[in-house]
Amino acid sequence: MTISAIKEPGSNTTPLVTASSLRLKDILRTLPREVFTKDRRKAWTLVIINVLMVCLGYWGLAVVPWFLLPPLWIFTGTALTGFFVIGHDCGHRSFANRRWVNDLVGHLAFLPLIYPFHSWRLLHNHHHAHTNKLEEDNAWHPFTPEFYASSPGWVKFFYQLIRGRVWWIGSIAHWGLMHFNWTQFQGKKRSQVKFSALVALGFAAIAFPLLLATTGIWGFVKFWLMPWMVYHFWMSTFTIVHHTAPDIPFTPTRDWNEAEAQLFGTVYCTYPRWVEFLCHDINVHIPHHISTAIPSYNLRLAHSALKENWGDKLYECNFSWSLMKQITDECHLHRADNYYQSFKDYQAKL
Known part of the structure; x- marks a missing residue:
């Protein structure tokens, strides 16, 4: 399946401003006020349902x-991925009005995934500030052919894996390599990240030996490792699909437009x-990238x-193997004149 721009059936509505003059505040004005409203009942209902679904899953495994x-x-x-999405709202402060509630719920939601909350929050906010900006975005940004050519062999090998049929391990690498290193942060942010990393590691230090002692190695695999791998399948899949298509560009800083990147990228x-x-x-x-203040239940x-207002320019698709095949066959290296160059085309031109 090919991802392509869509238009609302039967609609002749055109954007309020042209793409060249588009500003994020122009887009925000088109949204009803209620989409930004936090609803405590809806938020905590999602938590209760999610806890019940995870408990149901573990009961079934037993x-x-x-x-x-x-x-x-x-x-x-998949239910554990829901925990991550709740923590995701907490990281954007769209779960609750009080920051300490967001931080507490975010840490608790991330614990079964051994994910440090504050490091993810800070790195993810960087992604939102620089979405599809070639030199800055930290989520599935493509290598340039020049950078790829100058990379060590092991880097090329791993990059080819995660941009190909093994895309589903991409978020595991992102988790392990980026989220426990608090030295990359400064000041208060370093203290926050260190705290979150130690909380996650401390939970693992208690939970893993306890699980091994009570259920053995097979119990560890059955109750934690395999659901965790499914969670990372969805994390890798969601995040690569969110901003990757043969006709969605990653733009150099000099040409980058925030509103166009968030809405059309x-x-x-x-x-x-x-x-x-x-x-x-x-x-x-798409609305989440227009404003992170929108809670998940209002998306x-x-x-x-x-x-x-933008139906003829928004990108929509259906999840399928053909979609993932297209992305993993074509979207490999950055190409300024045609968005992406595949490894096959790159090798043919050597």
Whole structure:
């Protein structure tokens, strides 16, 4: 399947301003005020439902015969991804009005995933500030051919893996290499990141030996490792699909426009409804890049408003193997004149 721009069926609505003069505040004006409203009942309902779904998954893992474990791993890992999305709202301060509530819930939601909350929050906010900016974005930004050519062999090998059929390990590398290194931060941010990293590591130091002691190595694999791998499958998939398509550019700083990058460089991908339910509509991603203040339960309303004015320019697609094949076959190296160059084309030109 090819990702392409869509237009709202039967609509002749045009954007309020031209793309060349587009500003983020112009887009924000098109959104109804209620999409920014935090609803305590909705937020905590999502938490309760998510906890129940995760508990249901783990109960199933404990009682089903071995041949039913794979679908239970998929269900439980997807429900754990919902924990991450709740922590994601907390990181953007769109879960609660009080910062300490966001920090507390964010840390608790990230604990089963062994994910340091503050380091993710700070690095992820950098992604939002520099979405699809070639030199700055830290989420699936493509190598330039020059950088790729000058990289060591092991870097080329690993880069080819995660830009190809093994894309689903990409978020594991991102998690392990970037989120426990508090020395890359300064001042108060370093203290926050160090705290979050130690909380995550401390939880693992207690939970993992306890799990091994009570269930053995197979129990560790069954109850934690396999659901965690499913979670990373969704993390890698969501994040690469959010901003990657053969006709979505990563733009050099000198040419980068914030509003265009957030609105036209972000993809709304439709997944099976049970996935969207368990992951709290994080796939409705375009409005989230227009404003991180929009809670997850208001993303669909915000997207509907965006489509009224920008429907002919927004990117929408359906999740499928053909979609992932297209991305992993074509979207490899940055190419200024045609967005992406595949490894195959790069090798042919050597």
